[in-house]
Amino acid sequence: MRHVRSIAVSLSLAVLAGALGGCGKKETKDNGAEQQRKGRWVETREELPEELVPWNLRQMFSAGGEVHLLASRQENGKTVFSEWAGQGEVFTDVTQGWLASVELPCEEVVGVTLTQSGDGTQYLAANYALPEETSYRSCLWKSDAGQAKDITPEKWTVPNEEWGMYESLRGIAALEDGSLFALTYTSMDLLSGEDGNVLESEEVSAQYNDTVVSDGENIYLCATENPGMQIEKRQGSPGGSVTKIDFPTDSAYGANICATEEGSLIVAGTDGIFRRRAEADAWEKLLDGPETDFAMSDCWCAGLAVQEDGSIYALFQESGGGARLNRYAYDPEAVVEIEEELHLYTVYESPLLQQAAVMYHREHPEVAITIQYAYSAYDSGEADYNAVYQELNTLLMGEDAPDILVLDGLDMDSFMKKGLLADIGEAVGPMEERGELLSGITGNYIQEDGKRYIVPLQFGFNMALGRDIEAENMASMEALADFLSGTEENYLGPQTIGELVDKFYPYFCGDIVKEKQLDREVLGGRLECLKKIADSCGIVESRGKGERAYSMWDLASGAKLAFSEVTGFKNCMFPIAIVDYIQGSFAAYENSFLPLLQTGICAKSRYQDTAMDFLRLALSESVQDKDHYLGFPVNLASLEKQAHEDRSESEAFTSIEAEGGEVEFAIRQYSDETAEALLAICKALDKPAAEDAKIREVLIEALGAYLEGSQTNEATVQRIEDGLKMYLAE
Structure with a gap:
């Protein structure tokens, strides 16, 4: 139970003295001129056409300078698909006959992907379970003279002898030469785009998320097992040369990537939107996470696409149904007007904290709340609280000391006794009195003097x-x-x-x-x-x-x-x-x-x-x-x-x-x-x-x-x- 464990580490008097003198930020006037600069990336909501309302938007990709959307819906107990293309707020149904003919005998389909090779051949991959089955099976179709041709690899059609389940496709991408790169839980395979036969195969030895993207020649995978997360750039096939690229963020929530034809990479998630140009050695941050829907927990990204002008599109699925399409582009006239920048330190990464920071900034655009965490959700094993104390002590002594502290696992009594925490009764007390909070939980934090310095949010x-x-x-x-x-x-x-x-x-x-x-x-x-x-x-x-x-x-x-x-x-x-x-x-x-x-x-x-x-x-x-x-x-x-x-x-x-x-x-x-x-x-x-x-x-x-x-x-x-x-x- 790492979330409630405390250890016997005392804050030194020297550190406490420094912390008490150093908490807080510079006055606004110190950085006001810098904050009033012109030119920044901005998020814009694009309106989707009414014709798409009955459809469930599953995927987004770029083709021919336009944004393409893959959609599905249920008709008479079957799942059918359509493809839409557009730029800006105008989208047209461009569904080819072969795709329209694919009808799956079920109402629940996951892992749906439409991909296209260099010669224009399209492929559809999907995981679904027949009504009488509980195990999902993966299938693959290609466009063939206007018809849908089933080219599902044979290894996907046979249940695993040990587990009794089918091979589960996690991601797939087409290459310029007409071959397909497929990632499952057990292997990465190079498939023939003609008949789906396995040309090369390699056993999976690392932990990957479900992202497989291609720039036409190379494949990019997100490895979550390596410290700090990494992107693996594989040249063509599973056995091709591998280049490892450090991830621009440690956040475990909502990491999405896409690759352009020139080999540039875009990573977008709760910490922001990052770009790494082809052959570049470093990432550049285009936009902070709280400025975007990527940091919101009521939606999740279903795809990224980059246009020729460099603008970025993101497709979001919303909780409870519905979708939204956002465009991210550089606006030379946009002004940064941050008046207050608060720092929040938390031992563990949390989507609730991220959601709160984003929502507060949207209600108060002049206030930005930056979150720093010691451990992301991908970190496993016991937390090193000695290291956490050292890091936090250093922060408390500096100019960018945290304004808000989330102290799970730490000795909160030592913070209170040394006067490091303010009385938060004026915020929590009235909410308890109105019956808005579970006072059986929050009321446990009232001290003998009637003050309270900590409240659990969950x-x-x-x-x-x-x-x-x-x-x-x-x-x-x-x-x-x-x-x-x-x-x-x-x-x-x-x-x-x-x-x-x-x-x-x-x-x-x-x-x-x-x-x-x-x-x-x-x-x-x-x-x-x-x-x-x-x-x-x-x-x-x-x-x-x-x-x-x-x-x-x-x-x-x-x-x-x-x-x-x-x-x-x-x-x-x-x-x-x-x-x-x-x-x-x-x-x-x-x-x-x-x-x-x-x-x-x-x-x-x-x-x-x-x-x-x-x-x-x-x-x-x-x-x-x-x-x-x-x-x-x-x-x-x-x-x-x-x-x-x-x-x-x-x-x-x-x-x-x-x-x-x-x-x-x-x-x-x-x-x-x-x-x-x-x-x-x-x-x-x-x-x-x-x-x-x-x-x-x-x-x-x-x-x-x-x-x-x-x-x-x-x-x-x-x-x-x-x-x-x-x-x-x-």
Whole structure:
């Protein structure tokens, strides 16, 4: 649970002194002349013709100096396609007969791509499932004398022997010589444009996103496994020479690329629009992310295209249906009029923060909010909080110190005690009083003096999932310990001491320390419960290679109890599907919430009023309405709205171990009754979970002898107290 882990790192007095003196920005007058310059790239919304309203726009590309759009719609239970071309706001139906003749016997199609080779031959690729199937299959057609010719490679038509699923096409592009480059989850292939036969093949050894673009001679792939992300430029075939190009941004959200015939690259995403000219060594930033729809979370880019005049077009799909087409071009008369530039620092990248920054700038064009994050969503493994503290301390001492701080995983008490955070009660308090926020969550941050310095913008909770166990028996540590001690069955499966501690201590970590003293009575009671649970599941010293503790993935096979941190109604779909499959039950463990995006304002920011106004927006419905899978909203109206949303677009298929082997598993949207139950749980949560690396370390060191029965409860409590005495006294 990296989002709530804190570690014992103190801010030095020297750093704090520097930070208190350095928070805030230069006065507007210092950079006003620079900000009033003329000439900049601008975003313009293009009107789409009414004829396109019934169609679902799937793709965009450039051809013959015009923007081309691929569209689909359902007719009599089948999916049909059309192609449109235009420039500006005028589009014409240019669908060729072969494309119009393609009719897929289904209503759901994904990964649709129309591509064109140097001689004008067109190809259509699509992934779809027949009505009686749950596994998607990939198909490929070409235009052949006005007819649609199926040239699907044979390897795509045979289910994988191990998984029982078809090869899944992720991206495809045509080359000038008439061949096709295709990327699947297992391989990259060079296909014959004549009959689809595989000419060359290479096993995929890196992690790629679904982007495959071509400039006619070269293929460009986005590799997400390498540090900082990279673009791989492959000359023609899978085995061709590879040039690696650093990505211009670390953002994990909404990275889109396209290539021009001259070999220039465009990358557009939440951090902005970037261009790298052919043979150039560096990227140039054309437009900041908050100035564009790329940073909005209520839409996503479905394609980029570059015109001969250098202007860039982007096709966006909107949440709830609909599409928009934007044009980006340099306007020599446009004026930059930024009067205030606020800096927001967050440990983890967040689409909600990005959305809030964009929306605030659009409501207040004179204010820009720049976001800096330590870890993107692509970063895996444990966060290095020592490095985060060092980076943040350096920022707090500098001229561009953050105005807004999102402190997930950091020791927020140290920031408050040293006076680094402003009281945000004037922003949060009135919203609580009006019933706009979940006060059971946000109210936990009111200090003894009535002030508050932090508020979480989102939250999650630890969901207990069980088979042959009622919800009330796994809703608390005491109830679970009593239940498990009364059954001979092993519900959790064997645990290491570290695994057992990590499962349970975050939910009593805050209870065992009172005013820098260990509460021996509370700790003793929790240890008794932990001993009962350990006796039930059994303790193993370590895990062998490839071994792991039971998780919710095992509930249909070996496990009968598991825990899952859930962070949104969509994020609940998989665990709820598991519960439905095993005909089990679920509960919010310890009625605790996991605070996310814990936000405060720098005490010495010159723009505290603006930062406070931004915080109000971040807590409002307009920002909190969107379910990003990464957290439930603390805004009550948004929470209720998300609970009742249609989640059918988030349904998926996978496989799980059950009934003695692998079975296909459908993740469907759950019932209205279940949604109401989840909503009720969220409204009742009132206790924050918390982690502390030192307390965790001491617990693990002290519990071995106790859990094996050779050390008393009292002796264990004493050992833990001795291990924490100096730490708690600091």
